[in-house]
Amino acid sequence: MIINRAFYREAAMTTLAIGLVLLVVMVLMSLSFLLGRAVRGDQSRTVVFILLGFQTLSKLDVLLPLAFYLGILLTLSRWYRDSEMTVLAACGVGLMHFMRPVMVLGLVFGALALAGAFYFTPFATRQIENIKLVISQRSEPAAIFPGVFLELPGTGRIVYVEKIEENGNLQGIFVSSLEEGRQGVLVAKSGYPYTDPKTGDKFIALQGGTLYEGEPGEAGYRILEYSVYSLRIVPKKIGEAPVPAAGLPTLKLLTQLADRNINAEFHWRLGKTIALFVLALYAVVLAYTDVRRGRMSNLFVAIVVYFIYSNLLGIGESMLQNGRMPAAVGLWWVHIGMALVALYFLRQRAHDRSLLSLPAGVGRR
Structure with a gap:
């Protein structure tokens, strides 16, 4: 369908552009931090760019869900502002029609986020720990x-x-x-x-x-x-770097799920991919805008939703690590709760109702 192809093309390009901008910002922040440590003598200047590369690799699974979320939001927002959604609605193509292409595109970026969370991030974390160990034990003129x-x-x-x-x-x-x-x-x-x-x-x-x-x-x-x-x-013997939970290979992680920290790490990795699809629902809901509204009003609300979601995940991970949340529950209560709210908002939007409409009779005498 022509509409779907146009959506795929624009949403994918917007997501990649946003991801590139976020990546550049993250690289510049990491580079300034690493150069500061090198100037103070805390680490060798020769490993600055090696550490920068591994740190960038370890953050891709966090950047992808956010980039996809904003990519879908900005794409549909532009279609609303240019009245393309109004024309499509007049032709019988409603908001719910876009759920399928959004989820199909989400499978592509979700697969990348899954690979990052379960392979590339743990690999990069192990390499960073090894480099830090070598730096801390260096006693050579370099x-x-x-x-x-x-x-x-x-x-x-x-x-x-x-x-x-x-x-x-x-x-x-x-x-x-x-x-x-x-x-x-x-x-x-x-x-x-x-x-x-x-x-x-x-x-x-x-x-x-x-x-x-x-x-x-x-x-x-x-x-x-x-x-x-x-x-x-005098050279100093270099031992093996301790591997934190975030650096454990996934197969080894699955064999130690009885440990609270390991269990929390597993749910945290899995949650990055699940969050991508939940955030996509919010992107469809919050994309609605019109000429009377500011261009950034829905973007501000979307960022607030993202921070609420990410903070709830952080709280849930801490509760798992401290044993205040059953291991079987994991972070599912956060994902399911946020998804239910998103589905309710989506239903309200599909029926052209206010997102927070009050039940009949409330506020009346």
Whole structure:
């Protein structure tokens, strides 16, 4: 049918455009946060874009339902504003006719959201945790940043470098360490990192500096000037990153549903796909508009509905984790409750009634 094809084309393009805008906004926010951590020295600059990629991948299952919701809403709203819905209604094509194409299109985006929730998001979460573990245990020269006091894990040393040149040479080096009750401070004008070809151990060669060594609180300090001092960077063993519930593979998740946190995570993943279809009902209901109304009035109401829905899901997940909600109930009470309200509104809209019309006799004397 020509009407359905036109709806599919416009709704799909609008959804993809909104999804792209939401994705760009999310990427920019994540990038600013990650760059801030890199500037503070909390993580290596070399992994910023790797983390950004995995964080973006982990949010696709959240962006898709919202993009589809707004895509359907804006498409039908435009048809109302341009009187296309009025013409279609005069030809016998009512609002309920669009439920089938909306749900068919929802199956496509729902499948993508399902794949994201049950595969891509857990995969990205595991990779992010592994990267964070590697960053927290790095003790190599690449972890040093200019202008930042950095503690090298596993070494007990605090390192400060004033400047790092493009070739990797270091300028203005300060190293402080506490070993066996003796405080040692190394100051050097310059230095460079290198790797021992025989052992593979990593060192920083400090050039033209001074060593101050002694016991804290005592006057007997030893001062030694040196031309070259090789500072060994002790590697730290990297263990396995703990996998949170959000990062568990789906098959492993299904074998541990007796655990409250695991059960809550399963319902949270499933809820992202179910929410896409429930929100599509609200999009059809709230799309109605006319010339007298502002262009953004129904969009504001739609956003309020989305936040109410998402907050109820968050509350439900917390109740599952705390054991205040039976595991069998899960988050179904939220989905079913929101769906029933949407179906009631849809019935009112299909019969050209006010969404919140009062029963006969209410308010009368």
